[in-house]
Amino acid sequence: MTLLFENCEIQEDRRELRREHTVVHVEPQVFDVLVYLVRHRDRVVSKDELIRSVWDGRFVSDDTVASRVSAARRAIGDSGAEQRFIRTVTRRGFRFVGEVRGAPNAGPTPTAVPSPAPHSFGLQQRVRFCQASDGAHLAVASAGVGMPLVKAANWLNHIEFDWHSPVWSPLFRRLAAQCQLVRYDERGIGLSDREVEDFSFESFVDDLETVVDECGLHRFALLGISQGAAVSIAFAVRHPERVSRLVLCGGFAKGWRRRGNPADVARAEASVTLIREGWGQDNPAARQMFTSLIVPDATHEEMRWFNELERISASAETAIRLLNVLGDIDVTELLPRVAVPTLVLHSRGDARVPFEHGLMLARGIPDARFVALESNNHLILSHEAAWVRFIDEICGFLGEDEPQRLTAAV
Secondary structure: OEEEEOOEEEEOOOOEEEEOOEEEOOOHHHHHHHHHHHHOOOOOEOHHHHHHHHOOOOOOOHHHHHHHHHHHHHHOOOOOOOOOOEEEEOOOEEEEOOOOEOOOOOOOOHHHOOOOOOOOOOOOOEEEEEEOOOOOEEEEEEEOOOOEEEEOOOOOOOHHHHHHOOOOHHHHHHHHOOOEEEEEOOOOOOOOOOOOOOOOHHHHHHHHHHHHHHOOOOOEEEEEEOOHHHHHHHHHHHOOOOEEEEEEEOOOOEOOOOOOOHHHHHHHHHHHHHHHHHOOOOOOHHHHHHHHHHOOOOOHHHHHHHHHHHHHHOOHHHHHHHHHHHHOOEOHHHHHHOOOOEEEEEEOOOOOOOHHHHHHHHHHOOOOEEEEEOOOOOOOOOOOOHHHHHHHHHHHHHHOOOOOOOOOOO
8 A cells, every 4th residue: 555645655565755856765663653553543552552562572672662653753754842743742652644545444443452562564574494404394484575685694693583673673674674584593503502512613504504495496596694694605606596696794714723823812702602601591691792793883772672682592602602603713715616696795894804894705706796884783784874885786686687698599
């Protein structure tokens, strides 16, 4: 359904907001808040109702709700001072007061409107399980329709928690609006089997192969973030006929132990001690070190989510095992053998994986396209300036026509 008011147009099925015929980039929760208020414009919507509808009743602060409403106002050319479209009703909630064309009101009273399913104005993900060759069960999530895009697992994922996280959710929902997005939790992590014997880089590549086979994906684009880049490179070299495009973000070819840098080794060994001593504690101090390296410019709320992700996604023992596996990664000899269109993105100020490692990937992969992002974050966040270019580059690259494959005459 299309909702029209003044110079704005909301296309719900495409999850797209246009203002004066120009697409306005908004994060998924902001879009959901705006649509919910517009659809229920005949009445005041309380904060509790917004939380039930947009956040599925999860705990969020009043500041979080207020920030999403403020962002919705900015996106449609409103402000807290003017309140031309979204009016704050003191101690009651919010009401959309603009004149809307294109849809009836949602209902006369709150009791007449059933509580929507989580993210009812957005995308629902579907979770299933598949089994690796050694018997390990892997949790797999998919959302959206269209061209398949598979995201390789990376440092401490949790497919359910990430889907609602302000760190990951804006990226995943934007990609799922364009593609069939498939994600999975690595063995030993998230919803996948926690107790596994084989925990190695080779098993990570095999798990990716298991996931795409079980999902019936014969040809797809592949997204590798952080150490997921090395896994994606190895898979693309092993199965070039199956990978249509390769997107690498914040990736590296050599792990910390293979780089020959004493400082990298010292930091990793100190990290092991810190994980062993404080990883599972309620106090997030030990986990905060990793969070501060990965997303140093995150908001307080984003850091809180990421600290909690680290705690619930893996035990201290598994986090240490994973850190040791990452140290021994080395796919440098595979780079010249990558034969699919490749996009490499890397933050200039990345403290977790320094910028030169992104350059190494782009220089080593034939005809790779390289994008330098003006950010200090290892994971690009939806509120920072680099976000728009980050999303535009990825979605534009994925949306390009696939190059014709040349076949030799027999």
